[in-house]
Amino acid sequence: MINIQDLHFRYPNSEFQLSIPEFTVAPGERVAVVGPSGSGKTSLLNLLAGILIPSSGAIEVGKANVKELNDASRRDFRIRNIGFVFQDFELLDYLTIQDNILHPYRISSMLKLSNEVRQRTLDLAEQMGISKHLKKHPGELSQGEKQRAAICRALLPNPSLILADEATGNLDPTNKTRILDLLFESVAEHDATLVAVTHDHELLPRFDRVVDFQDFQSGGAS
Amino acid sequence: MIDSLYLAWQYIRFNKFKTLILVASITLIAILPLALQVLLTESERQLLNRAESTPLLVGAKGSALDLAMNSLYFDDEVPELMTMDAAERIYDTNLALPIPLYVRFQARGLPIVGTSFDYFEFRKLTLAQGQPLTMLGDCVLGAKAAAKLGIGPGDKLVSSPENLFDLAGVYPLKMKVAGVLAANHTADDLAIFVDIKTAWVIQGLGHGHEDVTRTRDSTVILKRTDGNVTANAKLFHYTEITEDNLDGFHFHGDTSIYPVSAVIAVPYDGKSGTLLRGRYLESEDAQQIIQPAEVIDGLLQNIFRIRNVLDSVIALVGLATLLAIFLVFSLSLRLRQREIQTIFKLGCRKAMVGRMMLAEIAIILLASGVLCAAALGVVDANAEELVRRLFVG
Numbered sequence: 001m002i003n004i005q006d007l008h009f010r011y012p013n014s015e016f017q018l019s020i021p022e023f024t025v026a027p028g029e030r031v032a033v034v035g036p037s038g039s040g041k042t043s044l045l046n047l048l049a050g051i052l053i054p055s056s057g058a059i060e061v062g063k064a065n066v067k068e069l070n071d072a073s074r075r076d077f078r079i080r081n082i083g084f085v086f087q088d089f090e091l092l093d094y095l096t097i098q099d100n101i102l103h104p105y106r107i108s109s110m111l112k113l114s115n116e117v118r119q120r121t122l123d124l125a126e127q128m129g130i131s132k133h134l135k136k137h138p139g140e141l142s143q144g145e146k147q148r149a150a151i152c153r154a155l156l157p158n159p160s161l162i163l164a165d166e167a168t169g170n171l172d173p174t175n176k177t178r179i180l181d182l183l184f185e186s187v188a189e190h191d192a193t194l195v196a197v198t199h200d201h202e203l204l205p206r207f208d209r210v211v212d213f214q215d216f217q218s219g220g221a222s
Numbered sequence: 223m224i225d226s227l228y229l230a231w232q233y234i235r236f237n238k239f240k241t242l243i244l245v246a247s248i249t250l251i252a253i254l255p256l257a258l259q260v261l262l263t264e265s266e267r268q269l270l271n272r273a274e275s276t277p278l279l280v281g282a283k284g285s286a287l288d289l290a291m292n293s294l295y296f297d298d299e300v301p302e303l304m305t306m307d308a309a310e311r312i313y314d315t316n317l318a319l320p321i322p323l324y325v326r327f328q329a330r331g332l333p334i335v336g337t338s339f340d341y342f343e344f345r346k347l348t349l350a351q352g353q354p355l356t357m358l359g360d361c362v363l364g365a366k367a368a369a370k371l372g373i374g375p376g377d378k379l380v381s382s383p384e385n386l387f388d389l390a391g392v393y394p395l396k397m398k399v400a401g402v403l404a405a406n407h408t409a410d411d412l413a414i415f416v417d418i419k420t421a422w423v424i425q426g427l428g429h430g431h432e433d434v435t436r437t438r439d440s441t442v443i444l445k446r447t448d449g450n451v452t453a454n455a456k457l458f459h460y461t462e463i464t465e466d467n468l469d470g471f472h473f474h475g476d477t478s479i480y481p482v483s484a485v486i487a488v489p490y491d492g493k494s495g496t497l498l499r500g501r502y503l504e505s506e507d508a509q510q511i512i513q514p515a516e517v518i519d520g521l522l523q524n525i526f527r528i529r530n531v532l533d534s535v536i537a538l539v540g541l542a543t544l545l546a547i548f549l550v551f552s553l554s555l556r557l558r559q560r561e562i563q564t565i566f567k568l569g570c571r572k573a574m575v576g577r578m579m580l581a582e583i584a585i586i587l588l589a590s591g592v593l594c595a596a597a598l599g600v601v602d603a604n605a606e607e608l609v610r611r612l613f614v615g
Contacts, residue, residue, distance in 0.1 A: 051567055072571055079569025090564040094236030095229075106225040107570035113225075137236070 001027040001161065001193040002048060007057030009040075009047060018043050020057075023211070027160075030187060030194040032204050035213025041197040042087065044213075045163045048195065049082050050074040061161060079108045083154030083192075087165040089146045091138040091153075098134040101125065101152045111157055124152045127182055129175075143170040151179060155186045162187060164196040168203065180206065223577065230581035240554075241586060244547060248590035249597070251540045255533060256594065257601045261612065262529055264605035266522055269295075272408055273518035275345075277495060278318065278487040280308055280502070283510045290517040292325050293484040295409040295610075296333035300326050300483060306418075307478040308509055309485045315501060317494035318487040319344075324421040325483050329381045329397070332367050334414045336421025336482075344488060345410055351375050352401030355417050358428075358471060359463025361397040362415045365405035366607075370412070375401055378462075379414065381424045395424045396462035407606060422473065422480050423463070430463065430471035487511070551583070 002025035010017040018040040025031050033041050046052040047059060050066045059066045064077050078084075091100045099106075101121050105113040125131040128148040130141075138146055147170045154162060162183065168176040180203060187194045196207070204210050234241045272294045281289035282302035291297035303326075312320035321344055324336035341347075342354070352375030355362055361379060368374055377399045397416065405411050422428045431453075445452040463471060473480070489495030502511040555562075562575055601608065 049567070075566070075569045075571050077569075078567075082569075084567065086564075086567070090567065092561055092564065094233045096232075099232060103565075104568050106229055107565055107568060107574050110569070 001025050001029070001062060002195070003058070003060040004047075005058045007047070007054045007059055009043060009052060009054045016040070016043075018047075020044070025193055025195060025209075027193055028187070028191050030184065030206075030208045031196070032207040032210045033195060033197045033213060034199070034201070034204070034210060039213040041213050042165055045084070045165055045195065045197060048161070049084055049163055050078050076108070076110050079104055079157070080110045081160050083157065083159035083162045085147075085151050085154045085162070085164040085167040087169070087197075089138070089150040091146055091149060093138055096135050096137055097130060097141065097149045098125075100138065100149055101134075101156055103153060104157055117156065121152070121156060124155060125149075128152055128179070144172065144175055147171060148175070148179060151183065155183075158186075158190045158192075160190070160192050162192055162194045162196075164194065164198075166197055166199065168198070168200060176200070176203070223581070226574065226577040226581040227585070229578050230585055233578075233582060234585055240550075241589075244550065244586050245589045245593065247543050247547060248587065249593045251536075251543045252590060252594045253597050253601075255536045255540075256598055258529065258532065258536075260598065260601050260605055261609055262525065265525070265609040265612075268408070268606070268609055269518045269522060270515070273514040276486060276514045277489055278498065278511055279484055279514050280304075280312060280320075280487055280509055280511050281484040283508060286510065286512045286517045287521060289484055289510070289512060290514045293323050293486065294514055294518075296325050296335060296413050298328070298333065303481040303483055304509055305479045306482050308482060310478060311509075312485060312487050312498070315498060317498040317501075318489040321486040321488065322418050322482045323484045323486065324418050324481065326481075327381055327384065327421065327424050329379050329414055330371055331382075332370070332412055332414050334361070334381060334416055334421060334424065336416050336418040336424075338418060340488075341415070341486070344486065345406070345408075347406060347410060348404045349401045350404040352399070355400055355415070355420075357398075357400075357463065357465075358417065358420055358423065358468060359395065359397055360400040360416070360420070362401045362403060363399060364403050364411040364413045364415070366411040367414055368399075368402040373399055375399055393461045395420070398463075409610065412610065418482070419473070419477075420463075422477070423471065425481070427480055428471060428473040430467050551579075555579070 002023065004020050004023040006022070007020040008017065009019075016038075023044075033044065035041050043052060047054055048061055048066070050061075050069065054067055057067075061077075062081060064081075066074065066077070069077060091097075092103065095103065098121060101124070102113065102117070105111045105117060122131065122134075125134055128151065130145055130148050130152070133141055133145055133149070138149070141149065147167070151164075151167060154164070164183065167183065168179055171179055183194060183196075184206070186192065198204070273290065276294055279289060279293055281293070282304040284302035288297075288299050288301040292299060292301050306322060309320035309322045312318055319340060321338055321340045322336075323341075325333055327334040335341075339355070349362070350365065352362075363371070363373070363379075371379065373379060379397045379399055381395045381397065383394055397414075397420070403410065403415075416424075419428060442453050443451060487495075487498060489498055499511050499513075502509060565575060566572075
């Protein structure tokens with residue numbers, strides 16, 4: 001599913017640089033990425049999503065060579081194949097929770113908004129325990145509720161790769177287990193791959209594999 | 223495009239106050255020159271129609287514009303007055319029909335127009351209700367005047383005193399409304415028509431009081447001689463003309479020297495008009511004859527000159543507002559960088575973000591356009607009235 005070879009990345013005007021000699025993830029595999037702050041975990045997710053472009057090396061996700069795609073194709077590839085749960089949710093204030101979850105369908109022609117999708121939104125919200133908040137705006141929700149809405153948005157298009165950046169970081173222990181269960185269920189149901197950055201070592205045994213970023217050569221702040 | 227519009231609409235709804243300010247600014251900038259255009263076009267129509275339908279106007283020498291504005295649109299700026307024999311002078315030439323006008327007094331803020339029966343025929347005014355002027359003290363109301371005052375045939379209307387502080391002044395006259403005219407969409411609609419003699423009664427030149435030869439109240443009589451009785455101020459003056467006291471009303475002296483503000487001269491043919499104009503060319507003549515169309519055309523030239531200046535001012539203000547709106551959008555884009563980055567991270571193409579921004583601008587412009595059209599509709603529907611209030615009278 002994921003194959004990174006001899007990847008080098010550096011932010012413009014920054015000392016930080018990330019070097020990954022090799023990183024592979026098999027289809028359907030659930031990988032946890034751990035490491036100290038600033039080690040480049042979030043940068044790795046952004047590189048996998050094609051949000052950041054490596055300065056050298058190869059990065060393949062599925063059949064796509066992310067580095068070789070042009071800007072428009074990379075965006076199309078991302079919205080069609082990747083569900084990204086951002087560390088700070090990144091919900092839009094002016095949209096209701098329902099519209100936030102459906103947002104990917106409204107900003108790209110790659111996804112078609114149908115009644116079935118709308119129904120799935122309701123089902124997902126029900127599973128996440130936020131169905132009563134669908135008509136509210138993010139400003140009216142708690143951090144944990146916002147996080148669950150952000151996860152719904154990532155899961156709705158049934159992506160083949162789910163990238164989760166501290167997806168359970170804002171949740172209480174009960175919700176943490178519930179959300180992780182849901183993530184794993186979704187992964188299993190759609191034969192998807194999960195790469196999750198986490199600081200929560202209690203969760204690590206549930207993943208198929210744990211990658212420690214201290215093994216990679218990086219420096220500076222991400 | 224539907225999704226862009228949907229998202230743009232959600233953004234606008236969420237930021238309604240910012241949007242309202244933007245829409246209001248754009249609407250105001252658009253409506254000002256457009257409304258001005260509508261009002262000026264209507265004012266031009268009203269002024270020219272009325273002026274062109276009035277061939278010649280005779281008045282005392284002085285401001286031709288005051289004479290035209292007072293005689294045609296019943297403006298409250300009274301021109302220099304002349305005497306009634308000005309009408310007789312025209313009549314004697316056998317060149318034109320004279321129609322005297324005495325536009326000086328008001329009742330409840332509306333002009334009282336003293337004139338003769340010929341005026342109604344000349345202006346093609348027809349009655350919608352009631353009777354024409356039949357008796358001294360009667361008045362006929364223009365259609366809008368009747369609606370505005372909320373009165374009709376049989377009701378009473380009291381003239382307003384010229385000067386509230388003149389204790390020795392004449393009493394206001396209570397007039398009987400004889401009829402209401404059909405609307406003709408000119409200044410006549412907002413006027414109160416009386417016979418010119420009634421206008422003189424309002425001024426106090428004609429009056430009615432109890433018969434001093436028959437009064438039994440000796441305290442009223444100052445002096446009684448053969449054929450002459452002198453009364454004091456205790457003598458009762460009538461403030462309303464009725465059939466019972468009509469005989470008690472009279473005019474002292476020769477009415478040919480009573481005042482009029484203008485005389486409309488309706489030449490019997492083109493040649494007569496030219497000849498009549500020639501009669502007023504003498505520089506010593508105390509009267510002037512004007513062609514209202516020429517005077518009003520001069521006024522319109524000035525209005526349009528002012529309008530050009532106004533247009534420039536509006537253009538500058540509009541430019542400043544557009545720059546401010548551009549600044550608002552630019553700042554808004556900067557403030558929305560995080561949101562735009564989120565949309566990009568989700569996989570949105572740059573073109574889509576552009577479409578969303580365009581959709582927002584389109585909705586704001588559309589809302590401004592709708593508001594502007596509605597406001598213009600209101601201005602257009604009331605243009606006649608607005609022009610009369612703002613420009614004409």
